[in-house]
Amino acid sequence: MDTALVIGGTRFIGRHLVSELLDHGYDVTTFNRGNHDDPFAEDDSVARVEGDRTNDSALEAARAEVDPDAVFDCVAYEPREVRAATEIFSDADAYVYISSGDAYGSEEIPKREGETDLRPCTREQATDDSGETYGNRKAEGDRAIFEAAERGVSAYSVRPCIVYGPHDYTERLDYWIDRVNEYDRIVVPGDGDNLWHRAYVEDVAAALRVVAEEGTPGESYNVGDRRLVTIDEMLELIAGALDTDIELVHAGERELAAADLDYDDFVLYREYPHVLDTDKLADLGWESTPLEEAMTRTVEEHLDSDRDGSEYDPGRDAEERVLGVLDTL
Structure with a gap:
């Protein structure tokens, strides 16, 4: 062809x-x-x-x-x-x-x-x-x-x-990249094991x-990526690409409710794991990019863009209330 x-x-x-x-x-x-x-x-x-x-x-x-x-x-x-x-x-x-x-x-x-x-x-x-x-x-x-x-x-x-990567107009991952870039403590819904391929x-x-x-x-x-990562691992990949350290703070339903938030208020959270088998495609000779390389390219383009994923922002003030509740436990 x-x-x-x-x-x-x-x-x-x-x-x-x-x-x-x-x-x-x-x-x-x-x-x-x-x-x-x-x-x-x-x-x-x-x-x-x-x-x-x-x-x-x-x-x-x-x-x-x-x-x-x-x-x-x-x-x-x-x-x-x-x-x-x-x-x-x-x-x-x-x-x-x-x-x-x-x-x-x-x-x-x-x-x-x-x-x-x-x-x-x-x-x-x-x-x-x-x-x-x-x-x-x-x-x-x-x-x-x-x-x-x-x-x-x-x-x-x-x-x-x-799908994620450079020039993603949906800005779903941009929200999380912006959070990791701006704050040391990141509120993560659930236990951090959420898995969305x-x-x-x-x-x-x-x-x-x-x-x-x-x-x-x-x-x-x-x-899909041949190696899947949880939401915690995704955030660690972002932090690695930004060369920064972060603290992931897990919040359950009760802690989120203190700020009138729910799990679904956080983009790329899915209660039940969504996983696709990609063996059929791999059998054709296709390979996926190593995750560290893929995230580095994604973060670099994000920093050059004006995208911040703000449409998905549950509000940092609300997150601070959640952090305050967790700090008292």
């Missing part, structure tokens, strides 16, 4: 995917509406087609202009969009859809492709754009991939867990390319 069309390609996963493809010799074209700053605007090695991916005619025009060998769909949020794309790009050597670990519909450790049930998706959920139906819509998109492969389309699905963004980009080149049509592939 020589030519790639990246639907999206300017913000987070797509941005890193474009770089990954360029590094591996692809001729890359991005397709998007131009609503966000384009990091490749001055890069002559990246072509661009402007259009709305929800408009099938615009996608057909992009196909005719680019004639891509591989198509990577970073911004398909409704099942209808996946079904349309698999028809429009049915002759491509690979159509790779970014799904989500949230597509899984049952709590198992670990969640495995082809074994763990996917979420159901009603007609109403299929067109609902709320966060509550995100996993349902992604699961139905996966089913559209399976159906397309049965028709002979080289269609694949990649399911990342929580994460995936370094450059590894997700590599997974998308590897699946297009080596995957089996109609299959889904989980992607």
Whole structure:
């Protein structure tokens, strides 16, 4: 495969995917509406087609202009969009859809492709754009991939867990990096053993390319760090990248309630562990970045940005009240 069309390609996963493809010799074209700053605007090695991916005619025009060998769909949020794309790009050597670990519909450790049930998706959920139906819509998109492969389309699905890394506009990890950078004592919900599988963004980009080149049509592939860390270990990795010392202070329900807080007020906390099995992807030759290296790159870019994750901030005053309660115990 020589030519790639990246639907999206300017913000987070797509941005890193474009770089990954360029590094591996692809001729890359991005397709998007131009609503966000384009990091490749001055890069002559990246072509661009402007259009709305929800408009099938615009996608057909992009196909005719680019004639891509591989198509990577970073911004398909409704099942209808996946079904349309698999028809429009049915002759491509690979159509790779970014799904989500949230597509899984049952709590198992670990969640495995082809074994763990996917979420159901009603007609109403299929067109609902709320966060509550995100996993349902992604699961139905996966089913559209399976159906397309049965028709002979080289269609694949990649399911990342929580993605982190440079240029993460969601700012979920930025909150914790900012906390560690600003304070010596960090309030951690629960006992510190909370486990929510994460995936370094450059590894997700590599997974998308590897699946297009080596995957089996109609299959889904989980992607996440090969070594999982608890929330405590994540914070220690951040502190190491910042070359600072921190004290992790664990707060239970009673201590948090003293400041009208709950576990769910802290981003990246999940009561039940979320773990994806990544052996299937690793069998294709994919590897993940060592965690210390991934976190160092993430922290370095954070420090150069203006992101602080403040939208997730439970309030330092509230945390100080929690610390005061814990100090009296």
